[in-house]
Amino acid sequence: MIETPRSPARPLLWAYCSLTLAFLCTPILIVVVVSFNASEFIQFPPRAWSLRWYENYFGSRQWVEPTLLSLRIAFVTMVLSTLLGAAAAIGLTRGRFRGRRPLEFFFVSPMVMPTIVLAIGLYLLFARFRLVGQPLALYLAHTVVATPLVIVIVSAALKTTDSAIELAARSLGAGYFRTLWHVTLPAILPSVVSGAAFAFLLSFDEVVLAIFLGGPATTTLPKRMWESVRYEIDPTLTAISTLLVIVPIVILCVVAVVRRSFAGAASTASRPTDGE
């Protein structure tokens, strides 16, 4: 303990931080409440309740189709970026070669890179191949921004697992790929699963690349929402927002369950765990 519990500063600290947390969480809660509003105008607190904005969303093709497209793009992005990201993470963490650090920089740099700059660069590239407005453009673009996330998550797991067990497998006669499949991958599987889940989420919510590279035929849900929010505040957006708030909560729960069950399985098999 850093301070004694009776420290006079502690209640003040709690009060200040509660306000900060309220600042973070209240806007989201308000949108959730407002989505059950019955009136045409957004009211808080709502005077009458209804599910009409949800009916509006599920009943209209102009919302359902973008949602299905977003799910498809997010799925493809997830598969591509998990494969590329896990491979890159293994190469970067286990490999011993010159230029490893600069390469690591290069691979994670899309995380801080202004998306709009990438968007106009990709637009110029894809325009030459007539890919702008095609789903392929978004598969590729989203994979560029989602892969670094997978790399960071999987690398962190690789750094905490003992590479000696891989050496042991190799010295017992297992080849490189056999070791990878039977030793390395099972050890980092939870991180690969969470990397994949977050890559899915990143693509599903992505706006900037979608508005620059998507055409009328490739309107993703965020692109459709963006077009709507720029011109008027349609209460249907509150219902969609509520559904979009649930997605990360589900994903965070799945990741937590996967990590926990894996840690449980590992300890019953009396293998040393990495303390995650």
Next chain:
Amino acid sequence: MGSLAFFLAIYLYPLTRLLVWSFFSPGFTLEHYAKLFAEPAYMQALRNTAEISVWVTALSLALGYPLAYLMTVVSGRVRTLLIVLVLVPFWTSVLVRTFAWMVILGKRGIINQLLMGWGVIDKPVALIYNMLGVQIGMVHVLLPFMVFPLLNVMTRIDTSLVTAARSLGASPRQAFLRIFLPLSLPGVSAGCVLVFLLAVGFYITPALLGGEGQVTFTTLIELVVRDLLDWNFGASLGVFLLTIVGTLFVLFSTLLGLERLTGDTRA
């Protein structure tokens, strides 16, 4: 290394193309960069971006440091709860969160409704489409990027050092200011750099919550490319922004360690 080939083709190559576009028209020229420095409106966008980013970084630190500190001193279960309360908004779509602020702060938004209902004001107060709206929205999105690097460093501080200081007669305040605070500074710099970099390149929130006076560098790029269709100039703006962000990123990730900036705590 298939990953490398993919990144070279879909990431490095388009950026190189951007560089080429920014210097040619069709022969080699510096006119696109000259335009940026010649036109006061463009310099104003640059100043706006700098001003917003500095403010957002400072506010995020002011809110984030105490929060990360609280997370380090409470018990494990409470800490998990606090982290979840930051993680859920963090992973919620930026568009949804920005839209939430439009619902709350808009002209016919909830705050204006309530204030007018209570008779505090007779006509709506402008809370968005100005600097205030942009700052509120951006701090909301970027605050977690301050909290996680801070938490990462703070949880590794050896608390027995603080206990030792206390047992040697330091007051809680002295122990905090002379032991804990200096040891947490790497987290402060990592968080500030990360938030600043992301703020400089941020597009969604300034585009939705900013007004005409808050044209940032990123919204300027959109304007130039979409409305003026001047791709060469747009490319030069992009390269300029990229140079600033890239230099800061390389500089600080070398100084602070790349792991501090990208950190795995968010998952």
